[in-house]
Amino acid sequence: MSRREDLRNVAIVAHVDHGKTTLVDAMLWQSGAFREGQDVADRVMDSGDLEREKGITILAKNTSVQLGDVKLNIIDTPGHADFGGEVERGLTMVDGVLLLVDASEGPLPQTRFVLRKALAARLPVILVINKVDRPDARIGEVVDEVYELFLELEADEEQIEFPIVYTNARDGWASLEEGVEGSDLKPLMDLVINHIPAPEHEPDHPFQAYVTNLDASPYVGRLALCRVHHGTIRQGQQVAWCRVDGSIENATITNLYITEALERVDAQEAGPGEIIAVAGMPEITIGETLADREDPRPLPAIEIDEPSLSVVIGVNTSPLAGKNGGDKLTARQIKQRLERELVGNVSIRVLDTDRPDAWEVQGRGELQLAVLVETMRREGFELTVGQPHVVTRQVKGRVHEPVERLTIDTPEEWVGSITQILANRKGRLENMTNHGTGWVRMDYLVPARGLIGFRTEFLTETRGSGVMSHVFDRWEPWAGQIRTRASGSLVADRPGQTASYALQNIEERGTLFVGPAEEVYEGMVVGENTRSQDLDVNAVKEKHLTNIRSSTSDIVVRLSPKREMSLDEALEHVGEDECVEVTPDVIRMRKVHLDKNDRVRAARRAAKAS
Numbered sequence: 001m002s003r004r005e006d007l008r009n010v011a012i013v014a015h016v017d018h019g020k021t022t023l024v025d026a027m028l029w030q031s032g033a034f035r036e037g038q039d040v041a042d043r044v045m046d047s048g049d050l051e052r053e054k055g056i057t058i059l060a061k062n063t064s065v066q067l068g069d070v071k072l073n074i075i076d077t078p079g080h081a082d083f084g085g086e087v088e089r090g091l092t093m094v095d096g097v098l099l100l101v102d103a104s105e106g107p108l109p110q111t112r113f114v115l116r117k118a119l120a121a122r123l124p125v126i127l128v129i130n131k132v133d134r135p136d137a138r139i140g141e142v143v144d145e146v147y148e149l150f151l152e153l154e155a156d157e158e159q160i161e162f163p164i165v166y167t168n169a170r171d172g173w174a175s176l177e178e179g180v181e182g183s184d185l186k187p188l189m190d191l192v193i194n195h196i197p198a199p200e201h202e203p204d205h206p207f208q209a210y211v212t213n214l215d216a217s218p219y220v221g222r223l224a225l226c227r228v229h230h231g232t233i234r235q236g237q238q239v240a241w242c243r244v245d246g247s248i249e250n251a252t253i254t255n256l257y258i259t260e261a262l263e264r265v266d267a268q269e270a271g272p273g274e275i276i277a278v279a280g281m282p283e284i285t286i287g288e289t290l291a292d293r294e295d296p297r298p299l300p301a302i303e304i305d306e307p308s309l310s311v312v313i314g315v316n317t318s319p320l321a322g323k324n325g326g327d328k329l330t331a332r333q334i335k336q337r338l339e340r341e342l343v344g345n346v347s348i349r350v351l352d353t354d355r356p357d358a359w360e361v362q363g364r365g366e367l368q369l370a371v372l373v374e375t376m377r378r379e380g381f382e383l384t385v386g387q388p389h390v391v392t393r394q395v396k397g398r399v400h401e402p403v404e405r406l407t408i409d410t411p412e413e414w415v416g417s418i419t420q421i422l423a424n425r426k427g428r429l430e431n432m433t434n435h436g437t438g439w440v441r442m443d444y445l446v447p448a449r450g451l452i453g454f455r456t457e458f459l460t461e462t463r464g465s466g467v468m469s470h471v472f473d474r475w476e477p478w479a480g481q482i483r484t485r486a487s488g489s490l491v492a493d494r495p496g497q498t499a500s501y502a503l504q505n506i507e508e509r510g511t512l513f514v515g516p517a518e519e520v521y522e523g524m525v526v527g528e529n530t531r532s533q534d535l536d537v538n539a540v541k542e543k544h545l546t547n548i549r550s551s552t553s554d555i556v557v558r559l560s561p562k563r564e565m566s567l568d569e570a571l572e573h574v575g576e577d578e579c580v581e582v583t584p585d586v587i588r589m590r591k592v593h594l595d596k597n598d599r600v601r602a603a604r605r606a607a608k609a610s
């Protein structure tokens, strides 16, 4: 085996918001990737529209910095559990990881997930304790918790001997000693070069590169992002393209790029260990291998975790379809768009349903599916999206369902009520730690089903102060019936424009999702009923006019502000017999069956079936 001592490939992995992208930013600045005074956005790697809006990373991206003679390729991965597929793929490109842990929050569910994957791939780990500047930092405890996590994940001795570095990514410094402030990130960069192994390759091995990601260029079309494992590739070269279906085709590398800081630059050739982007194969997809024409050796496909949640996405069937800004309304357009998504997004699946205008889309979680729907909505699609369901599978003849690991941080006073709610949702308390700060951390295993709609209830219960996160953990036998939402819906009983007077009466029943002068239709959910059953309401009734007509009487009506629901919230909220109408302008919740009689009939059928 030979080593490329002039190269290092590392991925940054962590729970959401622990500071990965901020650290990459600081590394880019300090390695001179930008000119002094250059206008660079904060967290420049989070370049997608939705990424900037939500303040989270959604797609893994690679960048590089030059440290003396060594080129360091860095893969910034998303920390949100729903995008775990991106992390799993990112890990196949690198020779080690920086495991980032927030100095106050400590290891959380996604920390466990990414560490488990890194250990399984036998990648060396550098522990980065970030945000050491936080006033509530508890560095010593957090380090202990990380050791415990390694033990729980059955790391062997070699793996447990990881170096630790303490950082303040926001101010851009690292230190090898706890409690000692550093001046720059050099200690971290040196550690990376010394501890992360240089890429290894066999000098006589025929060329082999593995496709782990896709991108598109307006000039050359589809780009395949690959890690070269062995051999060298040149611009214009003929290669064997080993496809996922097992076939092997000839292809020409029309363009070859490597990454320098944030730029993709033309390269004449690239050698073993390098991360490259190539063009020339419009249908290339993730998991394929580029190999030597004379001696093609495909690499085995990476196994990534199965989807655990599904939603049905179909054409907008509401009476207001086409009136809210959408220009992509047909089943054919939706189908083509979903097929396109499949190409670059290996952690989702699309299945046919018994309807020609709706498809079942499976993914890792509500946010991942919501991001897809949100992206489509911005492209001008109108859709009907059903309630999320868990994906089940048969194991030894028994139905199994996904179980999630849930971590909750909450002020002490709400522990009782949260325990109660999670017991109803079939959660099992695994561990409870009282930090002595008035806050308690609880670790649960809960069927994924039990978490649908939980976030809203949890936030209401803790007056918005609680923090929760969860990630897929295992498959377990079906846990039996779970009743998730305690409240019913307030359902409009006729179409028209909402009137303040009518809404004022309805408001006494619960919370409104609509304000005055909004278009509604029969079967649309206009609010949440405090009671558990649904209630049909007239939201368009005008005040009965008296003889003396007062034009101001309507204005005097004071309504509490309606509850605005984002797409993810709406998806969490809707019940079994409800769905979400998604258009570029508005998001509405509605009954699957809009007509009252149909609804009653469907409910009777459902009751009989269960």
Ligand SMILES: Nc1nc2c(ncn2[C@@H]2O[C@H](COP(=O)(O)OP(=O)(O)OP(=O)(O)O)[C@@H](O)[C@H]2O)c(=O)[nH]1
Binding pocket: 014, 015, 016, 017, 018, 019, 020, 021, 022, 023, 043, 055, 056, 057, 058, 077, 078, 079, 080, 130, 131, 132, 133, 134, 167, 168, 169, 170, 171
């Ligand atoms: N106090 C403090 N805040 C930090 C530090 N590093 C990052 N942050 C803040 O933490 C927040 C999240 O930072 P990101 O870099 O987006 O975190 P991330 O890990 O990339 O998040 P995801 O990609 O969504 O998983 C931002 O508001 C940062 O400013 C730090 O060292 N100290």
Ligand SMILES: [Mg+2]
Binding pocket: 020, 021, 022, 046, 056, 057, 076, 077, 078, 079
């Ligand atoms: Mg990030």
